[in-house]
Every structure is written in C-alpha cells, then in structure tokens.
Amino acid sequence: MIDSFLTSLLATLASPWGLMLAVLGTLLGIVLGALPGVSSTMALAILLPLSFGMDPAFAILFLLCVFVASVYGGSISAILINIPGTPGAIVTQLDGHPLARAGRAKEALVYALIASSVGGVIGLALLVVTAPMLASIAMRFKSPEFTAIAVFGLVLLAYASPGSTVRGLLVGAVGLLCGMVGFDALTDVSRFTFDTRGLQGGIELVPLCVGLFGLAEVLRNLHGSHRATPEFDMQSTQLPLPNLRTIAGRWASMLRGSFIGAFVGAIPAAGSAIAVAIAYAQEMRFSRHPERFGHGAVEGVVGPEAANSSSIGGTLIPMMTLGVPGDAITAVLMGSLLIHGLRPGPMLFAENPGFVSSLYAGFFLALLLTLVIGLLLMRWLPWVLRIPSHTLLIGIALLCVVGAYAIRSSMADVYIMLFFGAVGYVLYLLSLPAAPLAFGLILGPLLEENLRRSLLLGRGSWEVFLHSPIAMGLFGLSLLAIILPLLAPLWVRLGNDIKRVRMH
Template structure:
C-alpha cells in the first residue's frame, strides 16, 4: 500500500501531471479525427518516451491511449464518422440523436459511459489481472474461432432488414479480409499481381471510405447538408437525466462485462467489444425498433464496452506479456526497449511499473472526463460551421488520415472503392455492422481455424466437443435461427389463445 501511495505521489508531481494532461488532450484530438486514433499517437510518440524516465514515458503513452479511445466518439456523434474502429457502433445511434437535435444528450451519455468503462475496468484489472489472465490461457484456437463466429452471427442476426442481409454482408466482409497474404503460410491471394494488395485492404481506408466519404456523398445526394441547431447557453450538466442512467443500469453493467472480457482476450479489443455490446443491448431491449434511430441505450452500450476494453487489454499485457490489441503491442515494445520484461515476473521484479500503468490510466480517465465535460460546450460548435467548409475539411482530413496510416497513395483508391461499395450495400439494404466486424475478425478466424485443425488429429470435432467452443457455436446457431422461430412461436401462441377463448363458456 505504501508503494501505491508513493507511486501516486510521483505521478501527481506537477510536471508529470502536466505531461499526463497534455497527452490525454492529444489522445482526444487524435481520436476525434477520422483515420487517426490514440493508438497512432502512441506509435508516433513512442520514440519520444525513450529519452524520458520509464515511469514518465509510460504515463505519457497510456494517457494518449485512454484519451484516444474516449475521444473517438466525438466524430461518431457529431458527424457520423467514427474516429477509430472502437467507435463504429456509436455512430448507429449517436449520429441520429444529433440529427434529432439531441447532440448534448448523446455526448453526455457517451462521456459518462466512457468514464465508467475506463475507470472501473482499470480497478478490476489491477486486482484481478493474474486471475483473469489464467482463464485466458485455458482458451485455445477452437474457443477463439467460435467466439468470433458467435460475435459475427449475433450482429448479423440483428440486422435491420433481415438475417439473410446481415449474413450476406458478413460473408462479403470475410471475402474482403482474405485479400493479401494468408495468415499461416503467407500465400498471396486475390492480389492479381498488385504489390499494394499483398498486405490486404487497410482498415483505416475501409473505415474512412465506409463512414466518411460515403456519408458525405449521401448527404449531398439527399440535399440534407443543413446542420441541426443548438444553443450552447442551454447546456446544463451532461444533458442526461437520472432516469436515463437508472433505466440503463443493467445495459451499462452488461456492456462493461462484455468489454472487459473481450478486452483481455488477446487479439480482440475495443473494435469487437463495441459491436457485440451494441448487438446484445438491441437484442435485450424492450424497444429494439428504436435502435438505429437515435436510441440512447445504444450509445451507453457501445461506449461503456469499448472503454472497458482498455482495462481488459492491460491484463494479458501485464500478467502474460501478451498484447491484448494493437496499442498494447506498441506499449509492450516500449517496455522492452526500457529493459522491462512484461509477464508474471513483472509483479515481482518491477511492481512500480505495474502501479504506474494502472495509476496513470486512472488519473488519465479522470482528466479526460473533466476535459470532455467542459469541452462538451465546445464540441457542438462544429455543427455551426457551414457545410461547404466543414465537409471540405473532413475530406482533407480523411485523405491525410489514410496517407498517415498507410504511407501510400494507392490507399486513396481503396478508400474511394469502399465508399462506392458502401453506397451499393445501402442500395441492396445490406447492413454495414456485420461487414466491418467480419472484416476485422477475418484474419483471426482463419488463423484459429487452421490452428485448430493442425493442433489435433481429430479434425473438426474439437470445435464442437470442447465445452466453451461448443456453447459459443450453439449460441451462434440460435442467434441465426431465432428471428425465424420467434414469429412462429408468437403465431402458435396466438392461435392457442384464440382456441381457448372459443372453447370458453
């Protein structure tokens, strides 16, 4: 306990605290810009941390990550353009709330949910990292494959149009994810001799094309460039009522557990957790028809889950030396460069580093919360910018984000290609969610599927006979057939009720 207090005192030193605050603001700024993210900020500032004290350098990187994860919701809510994959599901209801004139309410819900997810997940990770990491070690490729299938099936089954459209979109996403070198043997596929396609389609280019360029094209085509009106003087508190919190208590808790669980599964992260939690929230809601039209429940679900993944992702990195996602992989590299070996011995050899990681995340979560609370009065001001200037600036930032993320002009073509594909999918009534989720999970699914076949001579059966894997596949099957079975059950119940009433004297 004395070491924890000492570490807190060190982090609260004015200079160190200023660095944490500045890094958090940088993270929020990068997270809000389409194509950039807190993870990119960690990568860009990683060399700068080498010349700093390990505690200060790691504190700076952690703060950027926390700020970027939370800041990604700003673009999702105000413009319908997610700053990173972790905020894709936030666009589904956050942007419709903005168009409905509820921008402050959406921002307030997202800011609160982000703080709850980050702060509590860090506390849980600090106390349970070793225990939860031991559970993750017991999962093999069979369970990881089944988890991915279950996630995609659940999201596809909740598609607005039909299960068929959702599964078709997921299949198209899996097809696009297979472009490039195969994950096991490195064989190039669907590259057609183009060296730029050997590494596959870039996720940043896909995301910007799907959500930014397509959105702008659709707004111009519909002639709906008028931004909603708002008066900053009327903003009080978070714009969210106590009833909103109480009615979403179960939703927030469930989304938190989903984000924490998916976060500490290596290779998963917030890009998956926000989609899965949104799907569960819609499936469990008493009014699922409101989702996608401006329902605050969807904002609470996605933002709680993606920020809970921050604490979850730290668990395997600290306890096992295994990165939970791409950002923690960069952080792991930073530890190694400073001569610190992550893993079970980290708690014994460098307990001060462990406390620095968790304490910094807690401090940064509080600073991000305060910054966004006051910034909430300024964020909606972007809606007052004339659309001809706003959209031009967004397109410019999109091209910059694609180039910074990939370093090649060829990805401009990919971005425009996915924008056109997004328009065609809208015309065919194919939802975007299953496509993006399948694209993100595609390499993981293929890799674990092939590992599952090679790790045993029993073929496909371990995917069904291993308890956790079998349960996940069963849930996937139920989620697909349930939308077809549910109307039949209601119809049969209605007919039986009519029969009983006709027989009554």
C-alpha cells in the same frame, strides 16, 4: 496491479508530451462527437493515422481520450438541437432536448457529463477486475477453442447488426474473404491478389476502417451538406450549474445505468446502443413518475449517459482478452494496436503487462480530462454546432486520404480506402450493416489459422472439436443464434393461432 496503474498514471501526468496529447485528444473527441454525422467510430477512424508515429502507450492514450470524450460530445447535439452526435446518444435526446426547450440546457449537459464520468469509472473498474481473470483462462485455450471463439464472435456480431441476421452474416462473409487476400500464412501462396503488388501484403485494417467508417459517412452526408445552421437558445447554456446535492440525488440512476452499460458492453456486438435502450427502460420502470419520460425527465438523461460511457470498459474486455472486437469502435482501436505490433488477446497480458497498465491509466486520465474540460467549456461548446457542414465534410475527406497514405506511404492503401468508402456507401444504400465487414477482416485470419491448425492436429478429422467441451458449447450457441431469428416468425404465428383457438 494498483501500483503499476498509479505508476503509469503518474508517468503520463509527468510527461508534457503525454499530457498534451491527452488534452488534444479530449478536445478533438468532444468537438467531433458533438458534430451531427460524426460518430465515435468515424472520429477514431479519421484521427487514427495521427497515432502511427507515437509511442504505443501515448498512441492508445490519445485514441482513448478521443473515444471517451466523443461519447460525451454526442450528448451535446442531442440535448441542444435534438440530433444525436453519436448512436449512443439517441436515447439522451428523448428527455435532454425537452429540458433544453424548457431553458434547462446547461443542467442537462452537466447531468450528462457527470453521469458519463461516473459510468466510465465503473466500466473501467469492471475492465480492471475481470480482464486479467478472463485472460488467464484464455491462455489455456488451444486452436479448437480459438476457432470456436472466432465463429461465435462473427455470429454474434452479425446477430446484433441492424437488419436481418442473414444479411449481417453475408456481409461478414465478404469480410472473411477480404482477410484471405495476400500470402497464405501456412503455405506462402499468393491468394486473391490479381497479380497486384499492393495486395500482396493483404488488406490492411486501418485503410478499410477509414474508408468504411470515414469516407462512407462523408458520402452519406453529401446530400445534406447545405442544411440550415441549427438553432438553439444560447441563454439556456449560461444559467448556473446545479448544486452537488442535487446531482448526488441522482446516484441510483447513475449506478443502475453504469452497471447495465458495463455488462451489456462486455457482450460482443451488443455495444452502447443496446445498453442505453435497456438503461432507459429500467429508469422508466423504477421511476415514480414514468409519465414524465419523453417530456424532460432528468433520469432519462442520467441513466442512458452512464450506460453509454460505462459500455466503453465493457467493449474493451473481449478485445483485450480474446482479440474479438466488442464493437466497431474497438475494431478501429485494434487497428492501432496491430500497427504498433501489439496483438490483442490473452498474450497481451503476459507479454506486455506494462502496456496494459498504461491502457488503464490512459482510460482513467481520459475520463478525468473529459470531466474537467467539459465543465470549463460548457458555455462555449454549443458554438461548435455552427461549423458549416460542407467545410467539415471536405476536411474529413482530406484526413481520410492523408491518413490512409500515412500507414505505409503507399498509394495502394489510398485506393483500398477509396474502394471501401464506396463499398460502405453501397451497403448504406442497400440497408446492409457495414460493421460485420470489418469484423470479418479481423476475425477471418484468426478463424482460418486456428481452424487449419486444429485440422492438422486432428490429422484431417473434425473430431478434434468433439474433444473440447468449450468449443462444442460455443458452436452450439452460434448455431442457436443463427436459428432463433428464423424460428421467431414461426413462434409468433403459433402464438397467434393459440390465441385465436382460445377466443373461439
């Protein structure tokens, strides 16, 4: 594995085209990540169509560079103007912006960059070590096990979505219905096409994601398109960098955040938001001066940023080994792989080991370029925040339209993108999570195909699942995840009643 990793890395570095794409992806990722309102998911969604004509290895390299760089880019606006560029940078602003107000903006940016790089390397190491082992186990799975995995993935994704679990499940169910549009894979019967030629091939993942995560965000930000230009102290970004000894003194915070982010990210649907919150809480617990947190504690920047970046490697584990997206961002990455004829899952390791090595090498190169370019552009990055928001929104909307059309050169995909852009905006107005809709489209065909195949093998009997301990265990966990939110109010009420009895 190490030999193939080094070979892929050297091949990428030796290719002018690959290196140029990596640098371009890193620059775009940092810039888009730094812009408030442009999340990592949105950045990938609007840039995904640019990768369609590339070699699969170069396409994933470009997108990984955008992904990794945007994670760091989100901390720039969080530190300088107290507006997180990405959801994972929400915790960073708590101590990063107080540091900037104290004239230590450059110090905070450097700590965020170094911690992000260290966390990314540890997340990559976990991915390289665990993914092949999990893939070898998953290769022994049959239809009942994959059915249970699909159900478990949908429940977890709904469970971890903002708001109530029931709402997440309902949105996921709509995604399942979207996955049934087109011709039936087993009977070749047309379903839910409404006699429309554009829907006969089904709803493509990419236009759905572009509309749901790209155009919908444009619609959400239209009301704030004339906001004032953010103000920040440019002088605070021109100060000398902290020395290496000072940075190395934060190694414990970096390691704690990195391992928390990597392991939490590996849980489907947990994602970076939960990882950074846990990392921040742990830093407060281990700190000798917890009262400094929220007022400019360096550990409050280092720990969460390390967790934010290391969660990238964690989220790739379920996507690559089981074909289950770890979060909304990996759902967009899955769209790129599917466009290039690569199906994420255990067979990816058996059929395309060279591509897997290229993915690892691309991930490492993305981390390296983010570190180098981030340091070189440190004093100029704040000017990115002065881009007028109305200009940015117009450019993103145009990219959404062009990107949707570029998939199959079909206006039907543009209409699908526009439709799901409106759906995403309505979900926002109703305070419903949008991510389960995309997950339902991904996991729906996996669930339907394996469920029907399992019932065929069992001659119509559901007992086929009883013969699989793994499937029954996953079904049990799924049921538990659904029931727990319903029982939580009862437990709280019961606890309050017990307290009242004891008081009397």
